[in-house]
Amino acid sequence: MATSVTSMDKPVAAKSGPASDARPPRAPRPPRPNFRQIHQFPLPVNVHHVPPVIPHNPLSLISVALSYLTFLISPPRQEVYSAYFDKATSSIHVTDERSIKALWQMGFFGKGSLSRSEPSWLAREKKRRGLQDGKTSEEITRLRRTERRELKLERARMEKLAIEERLKAEAAARESGVSESLDQDAQSTTDDMTNATAAATEKFSLKKAREARALEARQARELAAQNAAAGEQNQTETSNGKSVRFSPFVQKKEFLSTSPSSPKLPDPVVDSLDPDDFPNEEHLQLSNEEAFFLAYSLGALQIYDAPLNSGEVQATSPTTTSALLQQFCNHSFQPARDSSASLQPDDPFMISYTVYHHFRSLGWVIRSGVKFGTDYLLYNRGPVFSHAEFAVIVIPSYSHPYWSETEERKNYTAEKQARSWWWMHCVSRVQAQVLKSLVVCYVEVPPPAASLDDIGALFGQYKVREFLIKRWIPNRTRD
Amino acid sequence: MADVDEDVIKAPANASTEPDVDLSDETQDFRFLNHLNFFADASPSIPRRGEKDFEPNPTELQADVLSASRGAMHNALSYPRLHNTKTRVIAFYAPDGYVPPVKADRATLKAGEEDGKSSESTPKPERPLPNSARISPDACVYVPSPKGQFFKTMGQADSSSRVWLLPEEALYLIERGSLDIRWPSPSGSPAGPGEEDLSIPMSLQAAYACFMGRGGLTLERYSVYTGLRRLGYALLRAPGWFDDIEKPDADASNVIETPPKLHGPGLAGILGSIFNWIHDPRSTASTATGPIIGTGIHRHYMDVYRKLAIIPWYDPVTAPERHPADTTPPFRVVFHVFKPSTPFKKSAPPAPDFRVAVVSTRDQTTMPTMTQLGALLESTPLDPPRGEKMDRMMYMRLRHGYRNVVMAVVDQGVVSYLRVADSAFGKEKLYENKGGPQGPKWNRNQKPRKR
Numbered sequence: 001m002a003t004s005v006t007s008m009d010k011p012v013a014a015k016s017g018p019a020s021d022a023r024p025p026r027a028p029r030p031p032r033p034n035f036r037q038i039h040q041f042p043l044p045v046n047v048h049h050v051p052p053v054i055p056h057n058p059l060s061l062i063s064v065a066l067s068y069l070t071f072l073i074s075p076p077r078q079e080v081y082s083a084y085f086d087k088a089t090s091s092i093h094v095t096d097e098r099s100i101k102a103l104w105q106m107g108f109f110g111k112g113s114l115s116r117s118e119p120s121w122l123a124r125e126k127k128r129r130g131l132q133d134g135k136t137s138e139e140i141t142r143l144r145r146t147e148r149r150e151l152k153l154e155r156a157r158m159e160k161l162a163i164e165e166r167l168k169a170e171a172a173a174r175e176s177g178v179s180e181s182l183d184q185d186a187q188s189t190t191d192d193m194t195n196a197t198a199a200a201t202e203k204f205s206l207k208k209a210r211e212a213r214a215l216e217a218r219q220a221r222e223l224a225a226q227n228a229a230a231g232e233q234n235q236t237e238t239s240n241g242k243s244v245r246f247s248p249f250v251q252k253k254e255f256l257s258t259s260p261s262s263p264k265l266p267d268p269v270v271d272s273l274d275p276d277d278f279p280n281e282e283h284l285q286l287s288n289e290e291a292f293f294l295a296y297s298l299g300a301l302q303i304y305d306a307p308l309n310s311g312e313v314q315a316t317s318p319t320t321t322s323a324l325l326q327q328f329c330n331h332s333f334q335p336a337r338d339s340s341a342s343l344q345p346d347d348p349f350m351i352s353y354t355v356y357h358h359f360r361s362l363g364w365v366i367r368s369g370v371k372f373g374t375d376y377l378l379y380n381r382g383p384v385f386s387h388a389e390f391a392v393i394v395i396p397s398y399s400h401p402y403w404s405e406t407e408e409r410k411n412y413t414a415e416k417q418a419r420s421w422w423w424m425h426c427v428s429r430v431q432a433q434v435l436k437s438l439v440v441c442y443v444e445v446p447p448p449a450a451s452l453d454d455i456g457a458l459f460g461q462y463k464v465r466e467f468l469i470k471r472w473i474p475n476r477t478r479d
Numbered sequence: 480m481a482d483v484d485e486d487v488i489k490a491p492a493n494a495s496t497e498p499d500v501d502l503s504d505e506t507q508d509f510r511f512l513n514h515l516n517f518f519a520d521a522s523p524s525i526p527r528r529g530e531k532d533f534e535p536n537p538t539e540l541q542a543d544v545l546s547a548s549r550g551a552m553h554n555a556l557s558y559p560r561l562h563n564t565k566t567r568v569i570a571f572y573a574p575d576g577y578v579p580p581v582k583a584d585r586a587t588l589k590a591g592e593e594d595g596k597s598s599e600s601t602p603k604p605e606r607p608l609p610n611s612a613r614i615s616p617d618a619c620v621y622v623p624s625p626k627g628q629f630f631k632t633m634g635q636a637d638s639s640s641r642v643w644l645l646p647e648e649a650l651y652l653i654e655r656g657s658l659d660i661r662w663p664s665p666s667g668s669p670a671g672p673g674e675e676d677l678s679i680p681m682s683l684q685a686a687y688a689c690f691m692g693r694g695g696l697t698l699e700r701y702s703v704y705t706g707l708r709r710l711g712y713a714l715l716r717a718p719g720w721f722d723d724i725e726k727p728d729a730d731a732s733n734v735i736e737t738p739p740k741l742h743g744p745g746l747a748g749i750l751g752s753i754f755n756w757i758h759d760p761r762s763t764a765s766t767a768t769g770p771i772i773g774t775g776i777h778r779h780y781m782d783v784y785r786k787l788a789i790i791p792w793y794d795p796v797t798a799p800e801r802h803p804a805d806t807t808p809p810f811r812v813v814f815h816v817f818k819p820s821t822p823f824k825k826s827a828p829p830a831p832d833f834r835v836a837v838v839s840t841r842d843q844t845t846m847p848t849m850t851q852l853g854a855l856l857e858s859t860p861l862d863p864p865r866g867e868k869m870d871r872m873m874y875m876r877l878r879h880g881y882r883n884v885v886m887a888v889v890d891q892g893v894v895s896y897l898r899v900a901d902s903a904f905g906k907e908k909l910y911e912n913k914g915g916p917q918g919p920k921w922n923r924n925q926k927p928r929k930r
Contacts, residue, residue: 299770363910
C-alpha cells in the first residue's frame with residue numbers, strides 16, 4: 001500500500017481498502033491517561049493536610065499530634081526547581097527532566113519547545129523510530145486533520161464529477177434535439193446517472209462524503225471492469241480519469257501524514273541507541289509571566305542567568321526577584337530595553353503580569369492565547385480537562401489623575417489605550433468562531449512609584465477590571 | 480415628489496386584475512421555488528439552507544436555477560403594494576415643535592384641568608414649550624387621528640388626542656409607507672378637517688432633510704432605531720439622549736448628589752483593600768521580595784490561593800450607580816429597547832430589556848477607555864446574575880455579568896452590536912471548586928461562597 005503509485009486505477013482500488021474497512025465503525029478512542037491523578041495538584045507547591053480533629057475521638061488528637069511531630073522532626077522541604085533566562089528568546093528555559101514534568105503536571109506551566117504544549121517530543125521521536133508505541137496528542141490531531149482534508153478534497157472531487165456529468169448530459173441534450181425541453185432531459189439524465197448525482201446531492205456533508213467515497217471507489221472498479229468488456233465507454237472513462245486528478249494529491253497527503261509511523265528514516269547512528277539513553281532535545285519554555293509567578297509568588301523556581309551544566313556546582317546564585325522584575329520589564333520590549341532604564345508602571349510586563357497573577361490567584365490555569373489572537377486563555381483546571389472557556393485581551397487604562405496632568409501625558413496615554421473598532425471586531429469574531437468568550441481586561445496603571453522595593457505593594461496599586469464583550473444578535477434575543 | 484407617490488397609488492388601479500391571480504407574494508414565491516426543485520432534480524437540493532453553490536460553474540442547471548430564483552424574487556417584488564385609504568394615516572409637520580391645540584383658545588380652562596389630571600404640571604397657555612402632556616420638545620410631527628398598531632409603541636398623545644411623533648418615529652413611518660406627512664399649510668392653521676386635501680405631502684427625501692439632525696437625531700442613531708424597530712423591538716429615547724448636557728440643569732439636585740457618591744468607590748476600595756489586608760496579614764511579610772505564600776508548610780491549596788490574592792479587582796456590586804450625565808457622550812445609553820414579547824405600555828414603560836449606546840466609528844475611532852466604559856456601565860442599574868440556572872453554572876454567571884449594556888457600533892451604516900457585561904471574575908473563586916468534581920453538582924453544594 002505504501003508503494004509508489006503509477007497507474008490511474010490503482011490508487012482508487014488501493015484506497016477503497018482502508019476506506020471501506022476502517023471508516024464506518026469509528027475506531028474507539030485510545031484510553032485516556034488518568035488526568036485527574038496526574039494533575040491532582042493545581043500548583044507546584046507541596047501541601048500537607050493536617051488530619052481533622054474529631055472531638056469525641058481521642059485517637060484523632062493523637063494522629064494530629066503525630067503529624068505535627070513528624071513535621072517538627074523532619075520538616076518537609078519545598079521542592080525548588082531551577083531554570084535559566086535565555087536572552088535571545090527572552091524566555092525561561094527549564095532543561096531538567098524532573099522539573100519539566102513537575103511544572104507541567106502541577107499547574108500546566110510552560111510549553112515544550114518542540115511541541116504544541118505538553119513537552120512530548122521525546123515520546124514522538126521514540127515512536128517515530130519505532131522504539132515506543134502509543135500516540136501523542138500532536139499525532140492524533142494531525143491524523144484527524146489529514147482525514148478531514150482528505151474528505152474535503154474528496155468532496156471537491158465529487159462536486160467536480162457531478163458538474164462534469166451534468167455538462168455532458170446537457171451537451172447530449174443539446175445534440176439530441178431542441179424540441180425536447182431541458183427539464184425533461186434533466187430528469188431523464190438524472191435517471192441515467194444514478195450514482196453520480198446521488199453523490200452530488202450529498203456533497204456538503206463530510207460524513208456523507210465519507211460514504212460517497214466508498215461508493216465512488218466501488219463505482220470506479222465497476223467502471224474499470226466495464227472498460228475491459230466494452231470499448232464504447234471510452235469517453236466516460238477519460239472524463240472519469242480527468243475528474244480523478246485530485247486523487248494523487250490526496251494520496252500524497254495521506255502518506256505524508258502516516259509516514260512518521262513507518263520507520264522510513266533509518267538513521268544508523270541514532271537508531272542503534274538504547275531507548276533509555278536517548279537524548280531529549282526538548283526543553284520547557286516558560287513565559288516571563290509564568291516564571292515570575294513561580295519565582296516570586298510561589299518561590300518554586302530559581303532562575304539563573306546562564307544554563308547550568310548538570311555536573312557543575314551552582315557557582316552563581318539565582319537572580320533575586322527584584323532583579324528579575326527589572327530584567328523581565330526590560331525584555332518586555334522588542335528589542336529589549338537598556339538594562340539601565342528605570343522601571344515604568346506601564347511596562348508591558350507589569351501589566352501582563354498583573355493580569356496573569358490575578359487569574360492565577362483565582363484558580364484559573366492561564367496560558368498564552370496567541371493561537372487565537374488574544375493575550376491569554378483561561379482554562380478551568382487545565383487544558384487536558386476541558387477547552388478554554390475565556391479568552392482574555394489586556395488593555396492598559398490610565399484613569400489615575402496623574403496621567404492626565406500634562407498634555408504630553410494625555411497624548412501618550414491616549415496612544416497607549418487606543419484600540420480600533422476593526423481590531424475589536426476581528427478579535428471578537430475569531431473568538432466566536434472558536435467558541436470562546438471574550439474578556440477584555442483593563443488594568444488601571446498607577447502613577448510611577450517612589451520605590452520599587454516592595455514588589456507586592458507595587459502590584460497592589462494596579463487594579464483589574466474585566467468586561468465580557470460578545471456580539472449581540474438582535475434577531476436571536478427577540479423571544 | 481408628490482408625483483411619484485401618486486404613481487405608486489395609481490398603478491394598482493390599472494392592474495387591478497393581477498392581485499386575483501397572485502395570492503400573496505410569500506406563498507407565491509415558495510410555490511415557484513418548489514416547482515423549480517421539481518424540474519431541477521429528483522431530490523430537493525436548492526432551497527435547503529446551507530447548501531449553496533460557492534462558485535459559478537458552466538452548467539446550464541446552475542444558470543437556470545439562478546435565473547429562476549431571480550425571477551421569483553422579481554416577481555415577488557413587482558407585486559403591487561397598495562395603500563388602503565382606510566389605513567391611511569395623515570400627519571402634519573410642525574417645524575417649530577410642539578404647539579398646543581388651537582382649540583385651546585375656546586376651552587383653555589378645560590384643557591388645563593385635563594392636563595392637570597393627566598400630568599404633573601398645569602400648562603401656561605401662552606407658552607407652548609413647557610408643555611402639559613410631557614410632549615418632548617423634539618416632537619415635530621403630529622397625527623390628528625392616529626390609528627393602527629404603530630401608535631401603541633410610538634408617539635405621545637397631547638390633550639386633544641393628537642399624537643406627537645419624534646423625528647425618528649416620523650421618519651421610520653414615512654419610510655415604511657405607513658404615514659403621509661403633510662407640509663404645514665401657509666395659512667398657519669393646519670388642523671382643519673376640510674383643508675386637509677389642500678396640504679402638500681412631504682416626500683421621503685424632504686423628510687430626511689427635515690428630520691435628520693433634528694433634536695439629536697443622527698444617521699447612526701436612526702440606523703439603530705430603524706434596524707431594531709423592523710425586528711419588532713420597541714425603542715424609547717433614554718435620558719442620555721442629548722450630548723450637550725441639558726438634563727443636569729433640570730436634575731441639578733442629582734448632580735449635587737453625585738459628588739459624595741463619587742467618593743464612595745474610593746472609600747469602598749480602601750476599605751476593601753484594608754479588609755483584604757486584615758484577611759491575610761501573614762502575606763505582607765513576604766510580598767516585598769519573597770514568595771508571597773511563604774516558605775512554611777501549607778495546609779491547603781485554598782490557603783495558598785488566598786495568600787496569592789494581592790491584585791485588587793473591581794467589584795461591580797459596591798460601585799455606585801452613576802447619572803447618565805457622568806458618562807462621556809458617545810458612550811451613553813441613548814435607547815431603551817424592549818423585546819417584542821415584553822408587554823409594553825406607552826404611558827408606563829416597563830424596565831428596558833436592553834440599553835443601547837450608539838457609537839459612530841468615524842467620529843470615535845477607538846474603543847472606549849476603561850473610564851468611559853466603566854461610566855457607561857455604571858449608568859445602568861445593577862443586574863446581578865441570579866436564577867436557578869445561574870446559581871449552578873459559573874460560566875453563565877460570568878458571561879451574564881453584573882451590569883450590561885449594548886453598544887451599537889455604526890460604521891458607515893453597518894451596525895454591529897456588542898454586548899458589554901461587567902463580569903467580576905474576582906467574585907468567582909475558581910479554586911474553591913478544586914479538589915472535588917467540577918461542574919454543576921459541585922457548584923450547587925457550594926452555596927455559602929465566601930466573598
